[in-house]
Amino acid sequence: MRVLITGGEGQLATALRAAVPEGWVVNIAGRRELDVALASSARAVFEAFEPQLVINTAAYTAVDKAEEEPDKAFTVNTDGARIVAELCVESSARMIQLSTDFVFDGRKSSPYLPGDAPHPLGVYGSSKREAERLVLETLGERAAVVRTSWLYGAGGKNFVMAMLSRMQAGQPLDVVADQIGTPTWTRTLADALWRIGRRPDVEGIWHFSDAGVASWYDFTCAIQEEAISAGLVENPVVVKPIRSEDYKSMARRPYYSVLDKTRTWGELDIVPVHWRMGLRGMLMELKNG
Ligand SMILES: NC(=O)c1ccc[n+]([C@@H]2O[C@H](COP(=O)([O-])OP(=O)(O)OC[C@H]3O[C@@H](n4cnc5c(N)ncnc54)[C@H](OP(=O)(O)O)[C@@H]3O)[C@@H](O)[C@H]2O)c1
Numbered sequence: 001m002r003v004l005i006t007g008g009e010g011q012l013a014t015a016l017r018a019a020v021p022e023g024w025v026v027n028i029a030g031r032r033e034l035d036v037a038l039a040s041s042a043r044a045v046f047e048a049f050e051p052q053l054v055i056n057t058a059a060y061t062a063v064d065k066a067e068e069e070p071d072k073a074f075t076v077n078t079d080g081a082r083i084v085a086e087l088c089v090e091s092s093a094r095m096i097q098l099s100t101d102f103v104f105d106g107r108k109s110s111p112y113l114p115g116d117a118p119h120p121l122g123v124y125g126s127s128k129r130e131a132e133r134l135v136l137e138t139l140g141e142r143a144a145v146v147r148t149s150w151l152y153g154a155g156g157k158n159f160v161m162a163m164l165s166r167m168q169a170g171q172p173l174d175v176v177a178d179q180i181g182t183p184t185w186t187r188t189l190a191d192a193l194w195r196i197g198r199r200p201d202v203e204g205i206w207h208f209s210d211a212g213v214a215s216w217y218d219f220t221c222a223i224q225e226e227a228i229s230a231g232l233v234e235n236p237v238v239v240k241p242i243r244s245e246d247y248k249s250m251a252r253r254p255y256y257s258v259l260d261k262t263r264t265w266g267e268l269d270i271v272p273v274h275w276r277m278g279l280r281g282m283l284m285e286l287k288n289g
Pocket residue numbers: 006007008009010011012013030031034035036037056057058059060061076080098099100101128147148149150151152156157
């Protein structure tokens with residue numbers, strides 16, 4: 001199988017790289033090699049590599065900044081996904097498109113099913129929702145959209161790395177305690193994506209995150225406890241729970257964005273990993289280099 005992965009320098013692509021199925025030929029292309037928003041750049045890579053499967057991880061992921069530069073977010077997330085999908089049609093490739101829990105508005109109080117109606121609250125979520133629609137419309141049964149949430153991997157740009165560096169600097173932290181979701185380790189998501197890659201019958205919208213739920217505050221307390229146990233943080237800092245309305249940010253985020261993974265776990269024979277175990281694994285990976 002010849003697999004093209006876009007967004008090659010991102011944290012998810014890095015985890016995919018570490019777990020390529022044996023015998024598969026993979027081209028992990030960074031933005032300089034393949035800019036998804038530039039059809040000519042994407043076409044050149046498609047023509048040279050002739051992928052059979054494309055995993056589109058490339059994205060504009062700065063949720064707050066997207067409110068100030070919506071054109072940039074839509075250009076990468078929506079136009080980019082459409083360009084990749086159209087090239088997949090031309091080359092008869094299958095596509096896995098990454099999407100987000102932020103396509104939901106968070107008004108539900110039980111986990112979101114793949115068929116629940118999306119209603120994004122901000123530019124990032126809207127650009128990703130529009131991408132989902134275009135990819136499915138363009139490729140039909142040859143596309144799988146995988147929604148995930150609160151992603152982190154060792155060394156990536158993410159919440160865990162940001163909190164760790166503040167803890168290491170001894171900074172007290174005020175953290176939002178009224179937004180509930182599920183943190184997800186890039187490594188467990190990468191495993192799920194490779195399983196989907198091996199299953200051409202998997203099409204449409206799928207949900208994947210780690211198991212369990214947390215607020216950003218709960219997550220931060222766990223990061224601190226686990227980081228101290230792992231020897232990555234020496235002294236605890238004060239972590240204070242606050243309300244979303246007391247935290248200034250450009251983008252509105254859903255209060256509740258837990259995804260229902262029942263079908264994904266069952267169909268793909270995945271043993272769910274509690275987010276806290278994922279966190280422990282990621283910190284161990286960070287510690288051991
Ligand atoms: N991070 C999360 O919490 C989260 C949650 C739910 C869903 N997701 C989705 O999961 C996927 C992977 O996210 P991630 O956390 O791995 O993101 P990431 O670490 O920010 O990686 C995304 C990569 O895409 C690259 N990129 C940006 N514009 C591009 C373009 N025009 N052409 C090609 N590459 C471009 C970025 O490069 P630059 O750094 O140079 O911009 C970056 O290397 C994305 O689709 C994201 O929307 C993420």
